[in-house]
Amino acid sequence: MGVQESYPIDVEAIRADFPILDRMVGGDVETPGEGPGDDTPLCYLDNAATSHTPDQVVDTISDYYRGYNANVHRGIHQLSQEASVAYEEAHDTVADFVGADGREELVFTKNTTESENLVAYAWGLNELGPDDSVVMTEMEHHASLVTWQQIAKKTGAEVRYIRVDEQGYLDMDHAAELIDDSTAMVSVVHVSNTLGTVNPVAELADMAHDHDALIFVDGAQSAPTRPVDVKAMDADFFAFSGHKMCGPTGIGALYGKESILEEMSPYLYGGDMIRRVTYEDATWEDLPWKFEAGTPSIAQGIAFAAAVDYLEDIGMDAVQAHEELLAEYAYDRLTEFDDVTVYGPPGDDRGGLVAFNLGSVHAHDLSSIVNEHGVAIRAGDHCTQPLHDKLGAAASARASFYIYNTREEIDLLIDALEDARDLFA
Structure with missing residues (x-):
């Protein structure tokens, strides 16, 4: 595959929307962007951790603060009304992005982790007991694994894990054994942030529903990179984060079926989520506001919708x-080397990331060396410590890609790895 071949999207035009990609790196981190040693072009391959933000989204945040900064749902004055309309319409935009029926099914949270905790505490503490089981997978992010693990300890529920096979796929026969009449919740990552595996969430949803269980889908790595239809997958809950899909930090979303959200108690209490309060009791506001206590992340929510608009202008089929x-190109390049171990499925059957190790070189050392070439990758356990234990790896390096990345940047990574090999030879 030659590096001059065309792409499904206009990468050059997209890169123009991200000024940070023109940065030079290598200088003093105490004065970011200004260090005297900044002389190496940035090659950013850490998108599974966070993506960059285009000018269009940054401008949306600026427009809010410069033009109609006010609290929502609390004022009759014009600025408050303008902010409220923009914030509420942002829910509509994000809800439509994942195929929800409307804003009633789309709660803004801080991120995927908070969405997991919202469901675990607002639903799990009330619904789980010693006779129930929660089924997860061995590739779960800590946001799911730790959260349900701790809720299980509080409720006496059993936690079960679907096996991951040697190629990085779920053992679906094992899933069918674990998901039974005791199962109350199945919590599964849609796209693994370590293996790149794209899990069959619709099939798992069918298994869960056959036993009257619910399914929570962690979409942190899928919503940014592929079309999502929560109705088609029949997810009861689906969570994702703005900062991984061209949006700002501090904003995420939880989709939930309206009938389930209606029955759940609030997770946080305070202002804006109430309808009526007396000294003795309180009643709750309509969905989704009953789950959004206090002053929300208004600018971030509006900008989240702008990020969705940006991606939809490109087209999610093209993004995928x-x-x-x-991912396939990176997999092919990495597997050219006998001393590189790549984790997960083959290159033509994975999401847009590749986790790997180079011989006996620790992932942190590897990341440090490629950083000297201006290449930004992730190193560590990627919030999947139990999975790394299963893989027999203390850590791994991870390159992850997005709409502004190119094959040439993957070639830069390969060149940097060759220098690392020579250094540690």
């Missing part, structure tokens, strides 16, 4: 095609 092209 670009991700898969880069």
Whole structure:
């Protein structure tokens, strides 16, 4: 595959929307962007941790603060009304992005982790007991694994884990054994942030529903990179984060079926989520506001919708095609080397990331060396410590791609790895 071949999207035009990609790096981190040693072009391959933010989204945040900064749902004055309309319409935009029926099914949270905790505490503490089980997978992010693990300890519920096979796929026969009449919740990552595995969430949803269980889908790595239809997958809950999909930090979303959210108690209490308060009791506001206590992340929520608009202008089918092209190219380049171990499925059957190790070089050392070449990758356990234990790896390096990345940047990573090999030879 030649590096001059065309892409499914106009990468050059997209890169122009992200000024940070023109940065030079290598200088003093105490004065970011100004260090005297900043002389190496940035090659950013850490998108599974956080993506960059285009000018269009940054401008949306600026427009809010410069033009109609006010609290929502609390004022009759014009600025408050303008902010309220924009914030509420942002829910509509994000809800439509994942195929929800409307804003009633879309709660803004801080991130995927908070969405997991919202469901675990607002639903799990009330619904789980010693006779129940929660089924997860061995590739779960700590946001899911730790949260349900701790809720299980509080409620006496059993936690079960679906096996991951040697190629990085779920053992679906094992899933069918674990998901039974005791199962109350199945919590599964849609796209693994370590293996790149794309899990069959619709099939798992069918298994869960056959036993009257619910399914929570962690979409942190899928919503940014591929079309999502929560109705088609029949998810009861689906969570994702703005900062991984061209949006700002501090904003995420929880989709939940309206009938389930209606029955759940609030997770946080305070202002804006109430309808009526007396000294003796309180009643709750309509969905989704009953789950959004206090002053919300208004600018971030409005900008989240702007990020969704940006991605939809590109087209999520095209975004997915670009991700898969880069993932396959990176997999092929990395597996050219006998001393590189790549984790997860083959290159033509994975999401847009590749976790790997180079011989006996620790992932942190590897990341430090490639950083000297301007290449930004992730190193560590990627919030999947139990999975790394299963893989027999203390840590791994991870390159992850997005709409502005190119094959040439993957070639830069390969060149940097060759220098690392020579250094540690």
